[in-house]
Amino acid sequence: MAPALYTSPPMSLPLQTGVKPFYRADLLFYGVDQTGPSYRAAVFFDNPNANQDTPEDAEHGFAGRFAVFGKGGCYGDEGHCIPRGPQHRFDRRPPHPALPTMKVVRVTDRVRALIAQGQSDVVVTVVPTLADTAGIAVEGDLERPLQFEQLGLVTYDR
Amino acid sequence: MTDTATVTDVPQHPAGTVRHRLSVAKLNEQQLDGYRTAITQAGQFTPGDNRGYQWFAGQHGIPGNFCQHHTQSEHGRRFFLPWHRAYLYFFELALQDLVPDVTQPWWDWTYDDQNPIWIPEAYAVDGLPDGTPNPLFRQTIDVRPRRAGQPQATVRADGGPDPRAQPTQDDLETLLNESDFFTFSLQLEDIHDGIHVAVGGTMANIAWAAYDPLFFAHHTMIDRLWSMWQDRHGAAGPTDDMLGEALPPWHMTVQQTLDVDTLGYTYSATSVRVPGNV
Numbered sequence: 001m002a003p004a005l006y007t008s009p010p011m012s013l014p015l016q017t018g019v020k021p022f023y024r025a026d027l028l029f030y031g032v033d034q035t036g037p038s039y040r041a042a043v044f045f046d047n048p049n050a051n052q053d054t055p056e057d058a059e060h061g062f063a064g065r066f067a068v069f070g071k072g073g074c075y076g077d078e079g080h081c082i083p084r085g086p087q088h089r090f091d092r093r094p095p096h097p098a099l100p101t102m103k104v105v106r107v108t109d110r111v112r113a114l115i116a117q118g119q120s121d122v123v124v125t126v127v128p129t130l131a132d133t134a135g136i137a138v139e140g141d142l143e144r145p146l147q148f149e150q151l152g153l154v155t156y157d158r
Numbered sequence: 159m160t161d162t163a164t165v166t167d168v169p170q171h172p173a174g175t176v177r178h179r180l181s182v183a184k185l186n187e188q189q190l191d192g193y194r195t196a197i198t199q200a201g202q203f204t205p206g207d208n209r210g211y212q213w214f215a216g217q218h219g220i221p222g223n224f225c226q227h228h229t230q231s232e233h234g235r236r237f238f239l240p241w242h243r244a245y246l247y248f249f250e251l252a253l254q255d256l257v258p259d260v261t262q263p264w265w266d267w268t269y270d271d272q273n274p275i276w277i278p279e280a281y282a283v284d285g286l287p288d289g290t291p292n293p294l295f296r297q298t299i300d301v302r303p304r305r306a307g308q309p310q311a312t313v314r315a316d317g318g319p320d321p322r323a324q325p326t327q328d329d330l331e332t333l334l335n336e337s338d339f340f341t342f343s344l345q346l347e348d349i350h351d352g353i354h355v356a357v358g359g360t361m362a363n364i365a366w367a368a369y370d371p372l373f374f375a376h377h378t379m380i381d382r383l384w385s386m387w388q389d390r391h392g393a394a395g396p397t398d399d400m401l402g403e404a405l406p407p408w409h410m411t412v413q414q415t416l417d418v419d420t421l422g423y424t425y426s427a428t429s430v431r432v433p434g435n436v
Contacts, residue, residue: 065352072365131356
């Protein structure tokens with residue numbers, strides 16, 4: 001079974017009229033789980049029907065991609081992969097490796113194109129494709145490898 | 159009188175000069191043999207011996223768990239490049255203890271649609287002409303105690319060139335022109351992740367990735383790009399508050415990773431040496 005997709009609610013596109021134009025636009029995926037399988041994720045704009053077979057081209061709304069290099073499960077004893085934070089301000093241990101990560105996809109040209117078409121918002125669909133494990137066992141949610149806390153669309157001015 | 163040196167007389171690397179890390183695709187037979195010999199000999203140590211391949215491979219994922227670059231926090235993410243530079247430095251030194259003049263080669267996975275390449279032949283062939291296994295193709299994963307389902311050797315997917323994962327030369331040019339270190343680092347890390355996923359198998363799993371010799375060639379390419387970025391952007395780089403930070407388990411701070419010359423290496427594509435006449 002193909003892994004589950006994600007489709008966002010409409011996200012507002014930035015105003016461009018009467019203001020300084022942005023030079024860069026990023027999609028920010030916050031809190032991306034990386035404890036499970038590795039996968040590649042294709043990002044589509046305004047194509048909620050996109051799936052693993054959809055061509056990655058502008059005609060089909062392709063906007064970019066990212067990859068998650070996952071841990072593929074927990075290999076310690078019970079509790080090993082439960083993230084712990086600093087115990088106190090003197091705790092200089094590095095962050096727990098099982099904490100979620102963040103992914104950034106640069107979508108400057110695609111956002112500009114949508115605005116030029118007069119659109120005021122965009123729906124983002126993310127299509128994960130699992131890495132070929134070549135037969136090795138991988139733990140984690142293979143049906144929902146793509147799990148993240150928030151999606152942001154950010155632009156930058158010079 | 160003419161002093162004639164033969165090509166087999168490769169002299170020891172001149173003391174006090176930096177060594178050259180070379181392109182995997184352009185290693186000559188002698189260089190490739192030397193590197194394979196070093197990997198083979200490193201593989202003969204028991205897993206707990208910190209001179210051996212298993213020990214080094216185990217520091218990244220299982221059992222060491224030292225690689226910190228995948229965490230979301232600003233602290234963890236910023237160490238992606240320095241931590242792996244330190245890792246490669248100590249790994250390369252361990253190989254040079256076995257075969258003095260070897261350097262860690264880099265795998266250029268840049269995508270060229272006129273000449274699509276993927277895993278270099280040096281790493282892709284199972285066996286060598288003399289009938290021995292290719293140590294760059296597969297390595298044992300000797301982590302004890304074993305868990306059910308734990309891989310016992312490295313394996314890769316049967317994929318080929320993948321332009322969805324491989325950046326083009328233009329992509330890299332854009333990346334190298336990025337002036338902000340953290341933006342550069344983040345983007346390079348994402349390219350890095352994509353290559354891991356595209357190779358698949360144990361390379362696509364943080365726990366086991368570093369057991370595959372291809373891991374080190376991949377990360378040497380990453381380090382090479384950082385070195386090229388440093389050449390363009392001078393002193394720009396990790397912020398002052400990072401410089402004194404240690405990079406466990408490596409006996410090195412962020413500051414000490416910043417200048418590859420002081421670490422005794424540089425990047426070129428090919429390099430040959432012959433004896434002089436003294």
